[in-house]
Amino acid sequence: MTLADPDHPVGHTPLPAHPAGPADWPAPTLAAPVDATAALPGSKSITNRFLVLAALANDTSRIRRPLRSRDTLLMAQALRDLGVVVRDHEGEDAGCHDWIVEPAPPRGPATIDCGLAGTIMRFLPPLATLADGPVVFDGDLHARTRPVGPVLDALRALGASIDDGGRGAMPFTIDGRGGLRGGTVTVDASGSSQFISALLLSGARFEEGVTIHHVGKPLPSLPHIQMTVETLRDAGVVVDDAEPDTWRVEPSEINALDVTVEPDLSNAAVFLAAALVTRGVVHVPAWPAVTTQAGDRIRDVLAQIGAEVQLDRAGLTVTGRGLHGIDVDLHDASELTPVVAALAALAESPTWIRGVGHIRRHETDRIAALATEINRLGGDVDETDDGLVIRPRPLHAGLFHTYADHRMAMAAAVLGLRVPGVVIEDVATTAKTLPDFTRRWTSFLSGDVASTERPARAGATPRGGRR
Numbered sequence: 233m234t235l236a237d238p239d240h241p242v243g244h245t246p247l248p249a250h251p252a253g254p255a256d257w258p259a260p261t262l263a264a265p266v267d268a269t270a271a272l273p274g275s276k277s278i279t280n281r282f283l284v285l286a287a288l289a290n291d292t293s294r295i296r297r298p299l300r301s302r303d304t305l306l307m308a309q310a311l312r313d314l315g316v317v318v319r320d321h322e323g324e325d326a327g328c329h330d331w332i333v334e335p336a337p338p339r340g341p342a343t344i345d346c347g348l349a350g351t352i353m354r355f356l357p358p359l360a361t362l363a364d365g366p367v368v369f370d371g372d373l374h375a376r377t378r379p380v381g382p383v384l385d386a387l388r389a390l391g392a393s394i395d396d397g398g399r400g401a402m403p404f405t406i407d408g409r410g411g412l413r414g415g416t417v418t419v420d421a422s423g424s425s426q427f428i429s430a431l432l433l434s435g436a437r438f439e440e441g442v443t444i445h446h447v448g449k450p451l452p453s454l455p456h457i458q459m460t461v462e463t464l465r466d467a468g469v470v471v472d473d474a475e476p477d478t479w480r481v482e483p484s485e486i487n488a489l490d491v492t493v494e495p496d497l498s499n500a501a502v503f504l505a506a507a508l509v510t511r512g513v514v515h516v517p518a519w520p521a522v523t524t525q526a527g528d529r530i531r532d533v534l535a536q537i538g539a540e541v542q543l544d545r546a547g548l549t550v551t552g553r554g555l556h557g558i559d560v561d562l563h564d565a566s567e568l569t570p571v572v573a574a575l576a577a578l579a580e581s582p583t584w585i586r587g588v589g590h591i592r593r594h595e596t597d598r599i600a601a602l603a604t605e606i607n608r609l610g611g612d613v614d615e616t617d618d619g620l621v622i623r624p625r626p627l628h629a630g631l632f633h634t635y636a637d638h639r640m641a642m643a644a645a646v647l648g649l650r651v652p653g654v655v656i657e658d659v660a661t662t663a664k665t666l667p668d669f670t671r672r673w674t675s676f677l678s679g680d681v682a683s684t685e686r687p688a689r690a691g692a693t694p695r696g697g698r699r
């Protein structure tokens with residue numbers, strides 16, 4: 233975390249960049265078929281949307297089973313820095329605290345540490361325009377290359393005053409004036425769906441609401457925009473999304489929430505992948521039957537690769553039957569690319585991943601990073617403009633660099649299941665969205681009950697062997 237920039241003194245107490253953990257971690261290899269349950273913490277995307285809406289709401293909210301990872305803890309802290317109360321409250325599950333959020337008019341001056349979280353650097357600038365003073369945004373070094381310009385330009389067009397030194401990236405300062413006019417704006421959000429979600433989340437609190445037109449190449453990650461629209465509707469906000477690439481949010485109050493966060497389905501991918509690599513069985517309890525999470529797409533992808541996939545009241549069960557190469561467009565669910573690429577490198581035939589050009593601006597250039605690191609282990613991967621072509625080859629031991637990217641570390645963990653001697657550099661980077669990954673992964677692979685965070689839903693039939 234790099235707030236101490238001499239050009240941008242911000243007088244803020246930095247949070248630790250990552251919790252302490254082993255820097256380089258030998259990934260466990262598994263010879264026997266896995267037979268285990270992975271009970272996952274809450275969704276990052278849902279937790280951070282609920283936090284933003286709760287901060288803008290007309291009364292106290294309760295967020296049940298929130299994810300507590302670096303991205304969401306930083307979001308909670310950012311809201312506190314803006315004057316909102318976010319406090320723990322004993323939850324229904326042992327060891328799992330809810331969050332109570334008491335809203336307050338956002339205050340400045342304030343400094344926001346975004347870490348490496350797209351959801352903070354994009355979702356909070358619109359909220360910061362409502363503050364009564366300047367709000368400085370900064371974060372990790374890697375975060376300074378992630379684009380925010382389309383959100384800042386849109387806010388300027390809606391009446392905001394912002395100093396970003398022409399960078400379109402952090403650090404920047406929003407000159408909060410206690411409110412924003414709002415109105416109609418055109419945005420090229422082909423670089424990230426978060427540009428649209430950001431404007432939608434605070435739009436009801438702009439004087440004229442907001443109407444957004446996307447222009448440009450097709451929008452990535454559409455399920456995430458749908459998630460934003462649904463959470464707004466949960467809070468009583470009127471959103472019109474009937475026309476493609478256009479959204480209208482009416483000005484209104486945002487109702488307080490009492491909501492439960494679904495398990496993070498994108499983070500489920502690494503655990504489910506173990507079933508395919510080892511021809512074993514993995515069960516994820518509490519998998520939602522209906523969801524806007526893009527990670528739900530993993531069910532189709534794994535079935536295409538050769539798994540038997542069953543979703544019922546007990547949750548999701550994936551049984552590894554084969555590992556075929558596939559031709560897959562992940563434009564809607566690009567977060568899955570690293571784990572799918574790792575599976576592809578271990579498959580029986582080549583894979584073509586398409587439609588994910590924008591992930592070159594995720595936590596790192598994921599296309600380049602995956603090609604480089606899999607090839608470093610002896611793989612045969614080519615980058616394309618919008619994806620990867622992966623031809624399986626026998627891989628060997630080596631250090632897998634993670635580029636501060638949690639999902640690179642998860643991809644390495646999948647490779648390590650089959651390839652002895654894979655060492656994951658900076659495995660603690662997984663804390664961005666999944667706390668305590670190494671303990672979870674180790675106990676999951678040994679079928680240890682300690683890996684479960686949340687009990688199966690009442691009435692569900694437990695399965696998965698040694699639980």
Ligand SMILES: O=C(O)C1=C[C@@H](OP(=O)(O)O)[C@@H](O)[C@H](O)C1
Nearest residue numbers: 277424425426429452453456567
């Ligand atoms: O709104 C969100 O919560 C997210 C949207 C997506 O971003 P992009 O549209 O930039 O891919 C996704 O990849 C990210 O992990 C989370």
Ligand SMILES: C=C(OP(=O)(O)O)C(=O)O
Nearest residue numbers: 348349350351567594595
């Ligand atoms: C792209 C991701 O995160 P962010 O919310 O920081 O964009 C991700 O989690 O894969």
